[in-house]
Amino acid sequence: MSEHETDPDDALVPPDLPTDGAADPETELRQLREALEAKTREAEANWERYVRTVAEYDNARKRAARDRDEYIRTANEALLRELLPVLDNFERALQAARGDAGAAAVTAGVELIQRELLRVLEKSGVTPFSSLGTLFDPEHHQAIARVPASGEPEMTVVGETARGYLLHGRVLRPALVMVAMAPEPDASVGDTS
Structure with missing residues (x-):
């Protein structure tokens, strides 16, 4: 070796x-x-x-x-805890409606509840967005009807049945909207028979 x-x-x-x-x-x-x-x-x-x-x-x-x-x-414990006062205000508004309080007092109570609920939601990053008068956007709107509207451009939002909401800038819920469509042409105008 x-x-x-x-x-x-x-x-x-x-x-x-x-x-x-x-x-x-x-x-x-x-x-x-x-x-x-x-x-x-x-x-x-x-x-x-x-x-x-x-x-x-x-x-x-x-x-x-x-x-x-x-x-x-x-x-969601913190969010739910903040919603409890909103529920309390609903109960107060219902008591006022059942009592002899006028419609103005009930309306004021419900408006207070709405403001308080919006405050709680905004604190958690939820914000409403406006749709009326804007062009239909399928990412922000859900069309529930098309309605003839001669004074508005086609595909413009002319009605809103439920407001849309964003969560930290992303769509949480699209707005339920009615969208303008061009009016139907009148069949009798062009008819020569």
């Missing part, structure tokens, strides 16, 4: 064991057993670390799921 070639049997012998062949077979066997025991302990330690890591990951996943469920369950 040349000095750069290695004996393939040398790769099977652990590097900390003597390879000169002068060692006693019992000593060599003892060293091999000690090396095997050391590697077995190392493998057991690695296995225990692996099992612990898997358990920690599983626990973290379960904890995150519990936290997410708790967040979802209580996320």
Whole structure:
């Protein structure tokens, strides 16, 4: 063998064991057993670390799921708490309507409720948007009817049955609108029969 070639049997012998062949077979066997025991302990330690890591990951996943469920369950708590005074004002308005309060008092109560509810919604990022007189936009409007309107350009919003709302600039609910269409041509004008 040349000095750069290695004996393939040398790769099977652990590097900390003597390879000169002068060692006693019992000593060599003892060293091999000690090396095997050391590697077995190392493998057991690695296995225990692996099992612990898997358990920690599983626990973290379960904890995150519990936290997410708790967040979802209580996320709207602050908003709902702010809506309770609005509900109180509805009850007061109903009491006023049932009593001998005039229509003006009931109207004032309902207007107060509307302002308070809009304030709560705006605090949460919900804002109404105006549609009347604008061109129909399918991202902001949902057409519920087309109506002939001679004084308005075609596809202009001429009526609104439900206001649209944005949540932080994105459409939360489109406005329900009536859209102008060109008036039908009069059939009797062009009829020469």
